[in-house]
Amino acid sequence: MADYQTHEHDVLIIGAGGAGLRAAIEASRTGLKVGLVCKSLLGKAHTVMAEGGIAAALANVDDRDNWRVHFADTMRGGQYVNNWRMAEIHAKEAPDRVRELESWGAVFDRTPDGRILQRNFGGHRYPRLAHVGDRTGLELIRTLQDHGIHQGIDVHMEHTVVTLLKSGDRVSGVLAYERERGRFKVFKARSIVLATGGIGRAYKITSNSWEYTGDGHALAYDAGAELIDMEFVQFHPTGMIWPPSVMGILVTEGVRGEGGILTNKDGTRFMFGQIPDNYKAQTADNPEEGWRYCQGDKDARRPPELLTRDHVARCIVKEIKEGRGSPHGGVYLDIAWIKEKLPNAAEHIKRKLPSMYHQFKQLADIDITTEAMEIGPTTHYVMGGIRVDADTQMTTTVPGLFACGECASGINGANRLGGNSLSDIIVFGKRAGEYAAKFAQEHDAGSVDQAEVEEAARRALEPFERGAKEGSSAEGPYKVQYDLQEMMQDLVGIVRREDEMQRALEGLGKLWERAKRVAVHGHREYNPGWHTAIDLKNLLTVSEAVTRSALQRKESRGAHFRDDFEAKDPAFGSVNTVLRRGADGGMDVRLETIPEMPEHLKEVIKEMQ
């Protein structure tokens, strides 16, 4: 068997996005030995791509805001299947976490009186998103990175974890490979935090990078953790659609926050005709009022373009399906029109949305200060994920294993509000780090089983063996990945139905078989073909989880929309879908009743209605 290096840490964090970095910083405060492993270089994780902002009820722009409003907004957006305790903690702690970023050097845009500026976003009642132009994620990750490197954290960049190792019930380490040389390494730890982000690569059209193959979800599931609410995958309403090579790249909701409007090929602002009843009271019913809202008029209600993402995405799909789309199969997003309202509109747009300006100019030859953009929905975020305890972020079934950030689930329910992820990752990243450190202090190191390590390493190397044995006739990993993405997009996408999802399940069965036979060639050094082959297992696991959960939820709620059950069903309003590996190795799905909300939170909801 190949030899491998071993590293020992007290706490091991997997993932260096906002969640992982924040967890590492917190854990390192205790003086414990903290390790941080990530697939890419430091500072390149997905968090860097976030644009619009970070939601926290700082009340700097509108003093009516407070945690109660933020909590109620989050629950309404999530259609009440959220973990209410997580939503409560999140709303209460987000302001402190944002201020803490400032104390570590973050430089947010300012209000006229010098405080952190906040902008409007879909589903948030008041301007709540602290931001830096449209590069908020960069500010967040760089701040955490630059602070974190002085905390004595051992960072292992470009290492991919392939298996969690257990000692009895609890986790005791991981097996990873190093991208540069392809060597295996074992990281032993008393507690482990998963902060691996999302699953967007399971779909063809996505705003997510190659890293988003659902590794954390699959690692946790394989180790016996539960996954919940996997049917809730967020399709962001505005992704680029033209030219083909940029399809899926995100167009921030900030464009609509700054006054951008959605129109169809006839120039109609179709969202005005699509306001759901439960949002009527707080949505503008004419363009004038919508514009005033974007200009900060506190008496105005928000324009319908800023309704929740699930709803806006479906309205766009409807326009396109009914033949009112743009030439390349999307609709128009227009910010250039504000020149009717503002004298220096072009400058204003460039200052408020610099990277959008840059992105369209450079990638699509479109000047957004003079022309409308063509956009369509793109796979963006997964609300579902690893089930954790709300306060400590420890998984419900595997002691010592924690999860936070996008790979964990609970706070968002059926639909995430924009800006709630950047706040989620620092609020729960901190908690995960804190409680993982506590666990490490209270427990001895578990043992690592040599045979388990060797077996995991052998499995990871199988694609090479097949490449050597069967010659070039065996299928490579890219085609399998591509077929999976295509199938998920078609059959388990924005609009779902029983028969299509059953077909997807059959398709997944075949893809699993193909994945077991893929072959790769070349060396182990920095070989993306091999990495793709290894990731297939994770992508297939999360795809199956999404499909099985979606079949189980026979209603439409939030991001999960079923053609064959178009309405919301109150019976499903009080349950989560829970997945776990069954005794026979298959995926068991069950519905579990959400514990009742305590009185003080019920009152908040009632009060905010």
Add this chain to the structure above:
Amino acid sequence: MKQATFSIWRGDAAGGKFQDYETDVEEGMVVLDAVHQIQATQANDLACRWNCKAGKCGSCSAEINGIPRLMCMTRLNALPLEKPVTIEPMKAFPLVRDLVTDVSWNFAVKKRIKKFKPRPPDAPDGSWRMAQDDIDRVQEFRKCIECFLCQDVCHVLRDHHKHEEFIGPRFLVYVAALEMHPLDTEDRLAELKEAHGVGFCNITKCCTTVCPENITITDNAIIPLKERVVDEFYDPLKSLWKFLRPKKY
């Protein structure tokens, strides 16, 4: 369908060569698309870094037709496709394989720079007051995506290999962002002059030219830092320096 040839450097520290690949070209494609297409169909093991494919993460740096650029932001229609497009790794860093270089030196350099040290908060809730006007410059510097293209093009590193004595334009921008941060109270001028080697920069401005974030590295970051160092350590020369380099801001 239209085709184009890409001449991609293949090999590792021990040696290698350019290898030609032909691939289809569609409207709107960028260099990274071509590399991915080649990777998926002809060279599964072709090594390159990327993440966001939107110019936001700074992973996909390479030299395209000899110029340091982001592969994901370089449109094919902006390149002459009659002849092969050459794609090779950055030169200022040791090669790992194909288009991937070992940039770990950059991470080590950053660790040596003294971290942000804010003044006490202005308000009881632990927050500060800063005017937008006072942070515009710092925000310009904080746009940096750490693509290290400026490090790659700077002759002090690329040709003279002063990695031990000079932190390079990226980290001069980083120091400038800290030094000009309205809340920061740390003093980094002594290091700037000695360990960080600001004096090695002779203001060729090549770094500014390649920066994909359009940060005015030389004029806005490096020259003001040089002036601060001069003010601090070479007082008698101060007037002469100012004479040679009038303040622009």
